[in-house]
Amino acid sequence: xxxxxxxxxxxxxxxxxxxxxxxxxxxxxxxxxxxxxxxxxxxxxxxxxxxxxxxxxxxxxxxxxxxxxxxxxxxxxxxxxxxxxxxxxxxxxxxxxxxxxxxxxxxxxxxxxxxxxxxxxxxxxxxxxxxxxxxxxxxxxx
Numbered sequence: 038x039x040x041x042x043x044x045x046x047x048x049x050x051x052x053x054x055x056x057x058x059x060x061x062x063x064x065x066x067x068x069x070x071x072x073x074x075x076x077x078x079x080x081x082x083x084x085x086x087x088x089x090x091x092x093x094x095x096x097x098x099x100x101x102x103x104x105x106x107x108x109x110x111x112x113x114x115x116x117x118x119x120x121x122x123x124x125x126x127x128x129x130x131x132x133x134x135x136x137x138x139x140x141x142x143x144x145x146x147x148x149x150x151x152x153x154x155x156x157x158x159x160x161x162x163x164x165x166x167x168x169x170x171x172x173x174x175x176x177x178x179x
Contacts, residue, residue, distance in 0.1 A: 067133070074129045094121025 047053065075092070083089045093106045100115025110117045161169075 066136075067129075070129050070132050070136075074125055074132065078128065079125060091121040091124050094124070095119045 104110035
């Protein structure tokens with residue numbers, strides 16, 4: 038039973054819950070980045086390069102005839118090197134890496150600001166204030 042109790046304490050600890058939320062949001066962010074790369078960035082880049090669709094750039098290693106798309110090649114059982122999809126994934130990675138860099142940079146800036154901000158002095162406890170009053174009263178009587 039103690040192992041179950043330890044696991045329960047571990048599972049409900051704040052860090053684990055925060056990590057789970059981060060993983061879920063990260064997965065959703067990955068979907069957004071994939072859409073950004075495939076649907077927003079790559080079409081104009083392809084147009085600038087003469088109407089090239091990066092997702093259809095591939096090299097046939099084994100198979101018959103020219104294929105128009107990767108899907109056609111896969112349907113025919115051809116073995117291909119899909120370097121266009123690799124380029125899309127590299128661009129997705131760079132976007133995610135840059136977004137994480139900006140996030141970490143912002144967090145570090147906030148931490149530095151908090152470290153630089155002086156903490157206001159706390160008021161001494163009442164017993165210390167009372168002892169000081171007694172001390173001052175004794176000094177006046179002398």
